[in-house]
Amino acid sequence: MSVNNRLPISSQRSRQWPKFHYSVKRLMTIFSLYAQHALEYKVRSLVWFGVILFDVFVYVLYWRGVLQNGQSGGLWTFSEAVSYYLLLLVAGNLLQIHIEEEVAFEDIQYGRLSQYLLRPFSYFRFKFFQELPWRLIQGGFGIVALIGISLFVRHIVVVTDIYAVPLIAAIIVSAYVLCFIYKMIIGIMAFWTIDYTGLQNIQIIVYMLFSGMLIPLHLLPSDIRAFALLQPIGYTLYYPVRAVQGVYTYGQLWQILAMQWVWMIILYAIYRLFWYRGLRVFTAVGQ
Amino acid sequence: MKRYLRIYAQLLRLNLASLLTYRVNFINNVIASIGWGAMSLYTVIILTARVTDAYGWKREELLLLNGIYGIIVGVFHMFLSINMGRMSRIIHMGELDSILIKPIDSQFAISLWQVNFSTVFRILMAAGYTAWIIHSMQLSVSIASVLLVCTLAVVSLILLYSIWFLLLTNLMWFTNMSNLVVFLYSFESMARFPKEMLAQLSGVIFYVVFPVAIVINTPARVLLNRVAWTDILTLIVIAVCLWIAARKYWLFALRHYTSASS
Numbered sequence: 395m396s397v398n399n400r401l402p403i404s405s406q407r408s409r410q411w412p413k414f415h416y417s418v419k420r421l422m423t424i425f426s427l428y429a430q431h432a433l434e435y436k437v438r439s440l441v442w443f444g445v446i447l448f449d450v451f452v453y454v455l456y457w458r459g460v461l462q463n464g465q466s467g468g469l470w471t472f473s474e475a476v477s478y479y480l481l482l483l484v485a486g487n488l489l490q491i492h493i494e495e496e497v498a499f500e501d502i503q504y505g506r507l508s509q510y511l512l513r514p515f516s517y518f519r520f521k522f523f524q525e526l527p528w529r530l531i532q533g534g535f536g537i538v539a540l541i542g543i544s545l546f547v548r549h550i551v552v553v554t555d556i557y558a559v560p561l562i563a564a565i566i567v568s569a570y571v572l573c574f575i576y577k578m579i580i581g582i583m584a585f586w587t588i589d590y591t592g593l594q595n596i597q598i599i600v601y602m603l604f605s606g607m608l609i610p611l612h613l614l615p616s617d618i619r620a621f622a623l624l625q626p627i628g629y630t631l632y633y634p635v636r637a638v639q640g641v642y643t644y645g646q647l648w649q650i651l652a653m654q655w656v657w658m659i660i661l662y663a664i665y666r667l668f669w670y671r672g673l674r675v676f677t678a679v680g681q
Numbered sequence: 682m683k684r685y686l687r688i689y690a691q692l693l694r695l696n697l698a699s700l701l702t703y704r705v706n707f708i709n710n711v712i713a714s715i716g717w718g719a720m721s722l723y724t725v726i727i728l729t730a731r732v733t734d735a736y737g738w739k740r741e742e743l744l745l746l747n748g749i750y751g752i753i754v755g756v757f758h759m760f761l762s763i764n765m766g767r768m769s770r771i772i773h774m775g776e777l778d779s780i781l782i783k784p785i786d787s788q789f790a791i792s793l794w795q796v797n798f799s800t801v802f803r804i805l806m807a808a809g810y811t812a813w814i815i816h817s818m819q820l821s822v823s824i825a826s827v828l829l830v831c832t833l834a835v836v837s838l839i840l841l842y843s844i845w846f847l848l849l850t851n852l853m854w855f856t857n858m859s860n861l862v863v864f865l866y867s868f869e870s871m872a873r874f875p876k877e878m879l880a881q882l883s884g885v886i887f888y889v890v891f892p893v894a895i896v897i898n899t900p901a902r903v904l905l906n907r908v909a910w911t912d913i914l915t916l917i918v919i920a921v922c923l924w925i926a927a928r929k930y931w932l933f934a935l936r937h938y939t940s941a942s943s
Binding site for chain 1: 881
């Protein structure tokens with residue numbers, strides 16, 4: 395029997411508390427360090443924001459021309475299109491994680507992962523808190539732009555039921571975590587590739603198609619719609635945006651949240667499996 | 682001129698040698714290139730799936746516009762944009778000195794050093810798709826119109842290059858913005874939509890995006906027998922003006938290069 399087990403429970407708790415406290419402090423330090431980094435390079439964040447802004451802008455213009463003729467089979471109106479793409483501007487900046495390139499290129503392919511492996515904390519958590527400030531800054535740009543645009547554009551439709559807000563907030567947070575796990579899996583695939591560029595490009599294509607960045611998933615052709623609505627990538631952008639638009643009932647919101655958690659558990663299990671298998675083939679001298 | 686052609690032939694040989702050395706890399710890039718080509722075409726198929734026309738362009742015409750986009754942008758990515766990505770990295774890391782000390786023109790060296798051979802497959806795919814659309818639309822295409830399209834495609838490439846180069850030259854002052862290249866890919870994708878769509882934009886914004894709007898629209902209009910001589914002239918004049926501006930701006934920017942990285 396270990397010494398800890400012989401101590402009274404209250405004493406064990408008091409010993410675990412500092413450990414937890416230091417762990418939180420450590421993660422907050424990582425967060426604040428990378429927040430400084432993100433603030434220093436805020437111009438880069440602005441350019442990334444501009445990329446999504448531009449795409450959104452083009453699609454809104456396109457749908458304006460199309461919906462003037464009363465087309466699209468009555469499935470959505472111009473107001474819905476404008477709301478969808480403008481909310482996508484915020485969601486794309488806030489929820490779309492970009493950690494995979496760094497994990498693949500800098501950490502695995504250049505062999506820098508060994509530095510993290512020697513440190514007394516989880517690589518997964520480190521990357522999570524490293525990415526968070528970037529998302530908050532870019533998401534901030536998105537929110538400012540959305541508020542600015544909504545002063546001139548009267549078409550933005552958002553949820554009005556105040557009681558649904560906590561549930562939608564939970565969906566947004568879950569979407570962030572889900573996207574993070576998904577991108578980490580993509581990043582650690584670099585354990586088994588010599589050149590990651592091709593895989594990265596394929597990943598971008600799949601993400602654009604199945605996240606709802608291009609077009610809302612419910613407007614996809616019928617042959618891929620059912621699959622697109624079920625797969626995990628849709629739960630990272632499409633469902634949160636539609637939830638903020640207020641198109642779902644309470645029951646549907648709970649269902650979305652449950653599905654996000656199911657996908658999170660499945661993807662996290664896949665991540666753990668790939669991580670431990672990948673570490674066995676990692677040479678620490680680059681790929 | 683002869684000297685530069687000889688140098689370029691040598692660069693092509695070097696790029697080919699690199700391609701044969703890293704074959705897995707090449708296969709990966711081929712898959713990615715075909716993927717992007719397919720994605721570009723599929724985007725329009727999806728966007729027009731429930732639509733019969735947009736801004737006066739029928740669905741088939743929009744698909745044709747995207748076929749032409751695939752060819753011209755494919756050639757641009759094969760010979761030019763790969764070097765633009767390299768240019769942003771070089772300036773960001775303060776490595777431009779190694780190019781400036783070479784006894785050749787710095788703009789030539791920075792713009793044409795690398796060739797992305799894997800994009801050939803994307804170009805072939807887009808060309809096949811364009812031919813199929815032309816056939817299915819039963820368009821009458823003469824040799825003269827094909828020659829005109831090819832000439833305008835070259836002018837469009839010059840215009841695209843000038844826009845990219847002008848904007849990336851700003852990295853001499855704003856070295857942190859090396860991800861501007863990604864923005865330019867996004868900016869360039871606007872060219873696959875009808876010019877009439879961009880005409881909805883007000884004043885200044887329209888004039889900013891106008892050069893990109895005519896890059897693909899003008900050659901596509903030739904195939905659709907909808908082009909006016911003023912469209913062709915506008916494309917040529919803007920291309921020449923921006924080409925000269927890009928050259929002058931580069932020479933001006935070189936005077937401000939600090940040799941230090943960001």
